[in-house]
Amino acid sequence: MSASVHDVIVIGGGINGVGIARDCALRGIKTLLVEKHDFAKGASGNNTGMIHGGIRYMRYDVGTTRSSCRDSGYIQRIAGHLLHRVPFLFPVLKNDLGGSFLLEGAEIFFEAYDRFQPLKNGKKHTRLSKEEALFLEPGLSDQILGAVTLDEWAIDSYRLVVENAVDAQLAGATVRNYCEFTRFLRTRTHRIAGIELFDHVTQRTEHHEAQWVINATGAWGAELSTQTQTPYRLRPSKGVHIVYPHRISNYGLIMRAIDGRQMFFLPHDHATWIGTTDDDYYGNLDSLPILEDEIRYLIESARSIFPSIDQYTPDHAYAGVRPTLYEWGRNEDELSREHLIIDHDNGVLSIAGGKLASYRELSEEVTNLLAQRLDIKTPCETHTRPLPGFHPRPSTEEVCLCENISKEQLEYSITHELVQHLSDLRGRCHLGQGACGGAHCARRAAQIFAEAKGLSGQSQREELERFHQLCSLERKPALIANNRAREELRHMLS
Template sequence: MQFDLIVIGGGVNGCGIARDAAMRGLKTVLIEKNDFGSGTTGASSQMIHGGARYLISDVETTRLSSLDSGYIQKIAPHLLFRIPFLFPVMAKPGRSGRAQKIYLEFLETYFEAYDKFSPLKNGKPHTRLNKEEALALEPDLSENLIGAVTFDEWGIDSFRLCLGNVASAAEHGAEIHNHTEVTEILKEGGRVVGVKVRHLLDGARSELRAKIVFNAAGPWVPKIAELAGCEVKLRPAKGVHLVIDRRIVNYAIAANAIDGRSIFIMPYQNTTIIGTTDDDYFGDPDAIPILEDEIEYLLDGIEQVFPRVRQARIIHAWAGVRPTLFKRGPYEDDLSREHEIFDHETAEHTPGFLSIAGGKLASYRLMSEEAVDAVCRKLGVSSPCRTHQVPLPGGERILNPEDLAKEYGVPLFAANRLVYRHGARAMRILEMVRERAAQGNVICQCEPVLECELRYAVRHEWARSPGDLRRRTRYSIGPCQGTRCSMMGAQILGEELNWSPEEVFRQLRSFEEKSWHGRAPILDNVSVQEEELAAFTFCNVGNVDQWN
């Protein structure tokens, strides 16, 4: 089949490019090796932020990120939530009281400059707080506090952001393939004309042809470029985050790590996130280790401003690789977050092939617009971008969760979470409860997640594994880490996909093995006991270990 555009990579940039291209009338196909958002996007800090940290060295990135944050709020109002930040100032040995006051004045001046971008991202202006005011907001801050400055950013579920873009692309005619690996770039007379792919779920192979192939594979961009005989140099940066089982802070709190880098602890949905490291990484982006030193680095930094952090229960850690543009010399944290579109026809005489790298989550929509602008110029298409005007699926209107809970007889908390993830489409999902009342059952108690949402993810959102369900619904991601719900979710998946009992158990074992990667690095005495209890549940109750 002949397409106008093949997009390789189902992170937020690839999904955004596919949506924009399909909305402009291009015959588009999106290919993702794993699942949508399963790489760099899902391992991000889950914020659509203006980039206060780039204000001195990269003002344009701050401006563009703030501008696009405002657009994203308009097209996906259900999916974003305000995160108020505290930037505490601590008394330091050897620093005089006068020097501390000067530093606080400097900090306020800094955020006065950041306030200029607040209207673009619907932010609130900063506020200066004395010690008593800051402790009233966050009582567990360190007693060494002398004052604080507030600012705000926006949180998001990056997996749902990807799915919204994918769903929109499909509704505008795009063809969608996850769990599909590009094995070869096809060339004729030096021109890239398509790809060969392998469908990982069944092993089938096929060939797709297009006028343009766009490489948006994140940290895998150099590998895909190499398949086309081209080169894209990156300086990949590894970032690690920790997840605490509940909210232990009222506000996000900025802190400095031992090397002076900015890190944070913030409330996120039903949990708390600590992040992030930023280190050069030249290993395999498919197998990123999480080291004990990285966990200690984050805890030590947060402990300086929030001393009781070590009393909290860490349930999970994740690691991702940022596809940062290459530059030799700067410290990792000083690398630009700008993006670049590589036209391989101009640079390497390989027409029909483009790549994109760099950037950040908050500027995905703008990056996608620029990418499709480049494609349209090559194809002679003049259709304008409309992705900043047309809501993502579910963003058309905001539903009242209380009304839905009463109408469909489901728990209010579950209805609330469903509306957050799906917006106006929550009603479409809850209609499944009318067909069969059991579809209103709560499968994951921690989040919570209803049976109808899991089935909807399989039928309408390309979910083909327990990990896919987790990314779409947060099923099995809470304090029990799937001990109570993994088996039920796998069984529902099996029913929807007509799996044999053997395949259900095989998928469940694979899911648990992959989940272990995020739990093993954070185990301590208590969590080891919890792992043993979970293993007993799966093996002695579910007999998961008896299936090969």
């Protein structure tokens, strides 16, 4: 049983956890970050992939909109290589409640949102006639009255998490994935003085001491807080997205779902994402089911504004659980996306709530508090220091044609980006996320992985099987009816 001593231990390898670890390390705070799965396993890697203000939050949570827009501007400065601008259309249908009044109201609403656009280098809205909207996107329903434009930013959220983790390590933090928190270590006065963890790679139990422990485990946070003297509650909300392996439109669409909720139709690189659902979830956070009803709900909702959606076949689906703050008597999509920092008064701070778009600001707030208590004067620099990323070299071999992944890119990730399993490359490089689902590239990638890690032939086969199992978990829910037989055949041939 090994032991080490740190100033701060951060539990949770999502965006808030890695953001806090990075900020702490850059200020000279001796930091340990642990994550029981791979990084971005939860909502941080399973979201709509946008650094945006959240126009719907303006109705009841303007502070979240403002902070998200402000932090979006900083994230563009430090992670511009992970971002791309997405022009959105907000079409209004004739049969929408309010009809032409809704179109007028939408323009007034977006005029208010325009005030925040300079914070994130966004463009102001424009109102379009029916003819202008259909000229830009002929796939829209001919039942629209018109549309309003909106400017937002999309991001590779998985790589945002990984690059924060890598930079934390470069700054001196100890960063470990596949290490699971099991219990707190306590002094005789019951103050928490560290953690016990189980390393799933070495199969060993370890003890690590620290002055402060940060619970940044997202939707898992409420359960972990039961080991403190002041547990808190969350109202977890499950969100499902479906992914089409090609661009259906060059424009993002803001649309109303069947039940009136807001949904997105989003171009991401070469793919199209549709989502999200928003339902209370109290099940197993480590194994999220994706129901056929949820897939049909998303497709049916998209059909009203984009009738030709049935011509396309979704490739896979994914789900995440938002760590939304607990409230009684409100619909899921009305819950606040604000964050809370909970001081348990015994050496533990918990992070509840929050959004991807404002992770850096949240991390700075937490680290400021820690620095004050540790008497550290070093200022924050996470808003100016660029994140590290892959620097392309001449390619000697193209491993995945769907995602344009080279042998050199895989080798870089395996060597520099805390990769423990072949399946970790699904997020690092999007391996197996394209149309082939790994059928054309996984075997060669497994060879490259095994060579870099010095694995035996048996271990290589086990890694390959693990990779295909995880790919199938995402692909099967999206393949409705007879398409499932095709997926089984693809899996057999790979």
